[in-house]
Amino acid sequence: MKCLVTGGAGFIGSNLALELEKLGYEVTVVDNFISGSENNLKDFKGKFIELDASKEFKLDGKFDVIFHQAAITDPRFGDDNETIRANVDGFKNILNLAIKNNAKLIYASTANLYGNGPVPMKEGQEKDIITAYGKSKLMMDEIAERYFDKMHIVGLRYFNVFGPREAHKGRPASMVYHLSRQIKGGKNPRIFKGGEQKRDHIYVRDAVEATIKAINAKKSCIVNVGTGIATDFNELIKVLNGALGTNFEPEYFDMPYEQKTYQGNTQADTKNAEKFLGFKAKWKLKDAVKDYMRWLYG
């Protein structure tokens, strides 16, 4: 089977491309390196093409499945109009490519579009758009819905993904990554005052599994990709101390930006992913963090 992975030099995209290759798929990766890193693809043997999915491009080859991961992924990118233009135009171009190839399209949406809505977050609940990034992904979902009965199209609302090959993201990398770096540097891990904000942290190996399962989704759909479990930052620091054999206390600080652009709690309702993709996250946070710390620090 021939696959295209857009944004394949990025975090989830590179893990996905490597896993697809391991499973025997013929994989082509495209990326424009706006946030991705060549280093993520050092073990990738397939074809790589540098291109901007949001502009006009020509791509030879026939694809059976297209995984669209490419997007401006920093919710604080700084140019809201460009975030919306690049993410929506990129999606439209890739959708057209999928139609032309008669390919299945699996694309990355986000849990960011639930904002500070009620938890556990259900796909059908009212959206709470707090960033241009979330808005761009909701616009993609709305376009996708118009194609549900015309093609195989699956949107994946990833929650907080963490794991190997995310370091290039800098500030938008996961809290698991950032807090571990602080601990390894001998500093107290810094979190917002109280530390009670909760996240549905999902290991990238699980996120990749959900993404591949979407190839055989029962029907076109948009589903959450999370664990269904929310963990607060105080607890996350305990898990990290356990994995790293340390005993650091959190250092609390005031949130530097407006509270309303920050998601207080995230937690996925996972029923639809189970029902339509047959996906249920396997990795427990403790085991995933241990596995990741071994990968990062040996």
Ligand SMILES: NC(=O)c1ccc[n+]([C@@H]2O[C@H](COP(=O)([O-])OP(=O)(O)OC[C@H]3O[C@@H](n4cnc5c(N)ncnc54)[C@H](O)[C@@H]3O)[C@@H](O)[C@H]2O)c1
């Ligand atoms: N990591 C998470 O926790 C998370 C959560 C929700 C949704 N997502 C979504 O998953 C996808 C992958 O995110 P990630 O965490 O791997 O981020 P990432 O920034 O590491 O990866 C995105 C990749 O897309 C590339 N890219 C961006 N715009 C492009 C364009 N126009 N043309 C070609 N390449 C382009 C970047 O260079 C980068 O390599 C994104 O669509 C993101 O919105 C991620």
